[in-house]
Amino acid sequence: MCGRFTLGVTMEELMLRYMLDDIPEYIDYRPRYNIAPTQQVVAVIHDGTRRRAGTLRWGLIPHWAKDISIGSKLINARSETLLEKPAFRESFLRKRCLIPADGFYEWQKQENGKKVPFRLTMEDKGIFSFAGLYDIWINPEGQKVSSCTIITTRPNSLMSPIHDRMPVVIPAGQEDRWLNRSAQRPEEISPLLVPYPASQMQAYPVSAAVGKVANDSIELISPV
Numbered sequence: 001m002c003g004r005f006t007l008g009v010t011m012e013e014l015m016l017r018y019m020l021d022d023i024p025e026y027i028d029y030r031p032r033y034n035i036a037p038t039q040q041v042v043a044v045i046h047d048g049t050r051r052r053a054g055t056l057r058w059g060l061i062p063h064w065a066k067d068i069s070i071g072s073k074l075i076n077a078r079s080e081t082l083l084e085k086p087a088f089r090e091s092f093l094r095k096r097c098l099i100p101a102d103g104f105y106e107w108q109k110q111e112n113g114k115k116v117p118f119r120l121t122m123e124d125k126g127i128f129s130f131a132g133l134y135d136i137w138i139n140p141e142g143q144k145v146s147s148c149t150i151i152t153t154r155p156n157s158l159m160s161p162i163h164d165r166m167p168v169v170i171p172a173g174q175e176d177r178w179l180n181r182s183a184q185r186p187e188e189i190s191p192l193l194v195p196y197p198a199s200q201m202q203a204y205p206v207s208a209a210v211g212k213v214a215n216d217s218i219e220l221i222s223p224v
């Protein structure tokens with residue numbers, strides 16, 4: 001699964017990486033080192049003309065949901081069953097997004113039962129994109145709530161000793177293909193839902209302090 005991640009870059013770096021004309025003023029952007037479910041996350045979509053950035057609540061709330069609570073259960077979507085799950089099927093075919101990150105955390109269970117947090121990044125420590133899905137739910141007061149989930153897949157050889165799932169990372173050269181709203185056939189986009197090459201990633205242990213959501217400092221990403 002993917003339950004915590006980081007995006008510690010500047011707004012300028014983000015705009016350059018995703019070829020964004022601007023970042024909406026309502027996005028109070030800052031580097032973050034312990035992004036958690038139910039929080040607002042930066043996401044990138046393509047509106048048919050250009051890429052646009054916005055924020056989404058992490059934890060998908062399908063448009064047909066009765067209330068917001070379902071979102072905390074839908075922070076991840078298994079790539080193997082996207083078309084089988086009503087919560088994800090329509091978004092997979094029509095509402096795909098990129099969720100920028102520069103690292104993510106996962107906990108490795110030790111023989112003594114304790115769990116050790118690891119941070120995984122690209123080998124070059126650069127920005128990368130999770131494969132995301134989004135939807136828009138309207139609450140009883142008529143307000144729109146835009147939310148998202150991160151797709152997961154089987155682990156690569158770097159990840160498998162740590163956890164049995166990993167987030168899908170869309171290669172930079174395939175991002176437009178993922179965002180293309182006219183691509184609505186599963187066979188056009190499903191081939192992207194594979195483990196990212198282990199040779200292009202790295203992993204290292206970090207402080208247990210990352211387990212507390214309130215902690216959000218740059219020290220969290222330091223190796224221990």
